[in-house]
Amino acid sequence: MLPSYLTDTDLSSIKLVATDMDLTLLADDKSMPEGVDERIDALTERGVVFCAASGRPGLALRESFPDHHADMAIVADNGASVYLRDELIYRDLIDRDLYHEVLSLATGTPGGVPVLCAFDDAYVLERDRDHEDVLSIYYRSITYVDSFDDLDVDSNKISIYFPGWDSKKNLDEVYAPAFGTRLYLTCAGNEWLDFMNIGIDKGSGIRHLVEHLGIDLADVAAFGDTYNDIPMLDIVGHSYVMANAAEHMHAHGTFLAPSNNDAGVLTVIDRIVEAAK
Incomplete structure (x- = not known):
């Protein structure tokens, strides 16, 4: 203690x-x-x-x-x-190709709500609008898009919201193996997983x-x-x-x-x- x-x-x-x-x-x-x-x-x-x-x-x-x-x-x-x-x-800015790679995996992996953070703005898939009550607590300016594919914005962080409150499990089993050597990943509580550049x-x-x-x-x-x-x-x-x-x-x-x-x-x-x- x-x-x-x-x-x-x-x-x-x-x-x-x-x-x-x-x-x-x-x-x-x-x-x-x-x-x-x-x-x-x-x-x-x-x-x-x-x-x-x-x-x-x-x-x-x-x-x-x-x-x-x-x-x-x-x-x-x-x-x-x-x-x-x-x-x-x-x-700090994340490489565009790298954030698209993270978003592609997150989009295709069940259980998570990916958010591309662009300083005062955030981008979320239209399919995930049902989670706006939670997302709006953290992100005041949300743009809903049908796909992340065409986004070309300055981003300093990627977040994934897990309604099942299993961010640590997803970190260990899915995202750290895929990105742990290229990005700094950390759980922000049981419901969020954040990605920044290594050293950030x-x-x-x-x-x-x-x-x-x-x-x-x-x-x-x-x-x-x-x-x-x-x-x-x-x-x-x-x-x-x-x-x-x-x-x-x-x-x-x-x-x-x-x-x-x-x-x-x-x-x-x-x-x-x-x-x-």
């Missing part, structure tokens, strides 16, 4: 607070915990940058923080695009951000709960695994934060704010 967040007493040097969204900052029902805006204001007043680090695209993340996206950082698409105060400071993940996104800010990774606090958070948790000075995370995640954290349903991220932020006074 990880030591409690209360044992992390060296908080005064923290300059960046990065948090995953689903099952970390957000409650199980996807709701934002009450008081987030006040915490972001308090961090900003003390020179600490707040960052949402997620597999979600930038547009959805900006809409999640309507009053603060211009004052914060965003590591979107699992590190494939990075924003600071609404300025795009880094982006939340950790690389945080590295781009700290380099731009001129701060050290040792002075970053990060919060996460699942596989795609591991590259971020593994490199920062203050890594918090949520109490609701699976136990295998404890190997990638330094401290255990209260659960997402108990607003654990805000609880730790309050301690960071107090230490920064």
Whole structure:
């Protein structure tokens, strides 16, 4: 068992607070915990940058923080695009032939809903429109197409939604054998599988951000709960695994934060704010 967040007493040097969204900052029902805006204001007043680090695209993340996206950082698409105060400071592109190869396999493999991510836009097959209630939580601008074959757009990520909540099984049995040497694959919870270029993940996104800010990774606090958070948790000075995370995640954290349903991220932020006074 990880030591409690209360044992992390060296908080005064923290300059960046990065948090995953689903099952970390957000409650199980996807709701934002009450008081987030006040915490972001308090961090900003003390020179600490707040960052949402997620597999979600930038547009959805900006809409999640309507009053603060211009004052914060965003590591979107699992590190494939990075924003600071609404300025795009880094982006990565997947080779077109390669993303078509992934989409072709995903289209022909039962059980998955492939999504081609193109920064603020997403492309989904018309056959999968029935899943719009879930897809629209993450993608605000969806274009439905009869086929992916003719698409020629800049894409930084491919995602597959698994309504059967078996993303890890599909990763291990189908997609890692086909693409594991050419792309970085990671499960974003039980229902999503994400594909980025090798070397692109939340950790690389945080590295781009700290380099731009001129701060050290040792002075970053990060919060996460699942596989795609591991590259971020593994490199920062203050890594918090949520109490609701699976136990295998404890190997990638330094401290255990209260659960997402108990607003654990805000609880730790309050301690960071107090230490920064």
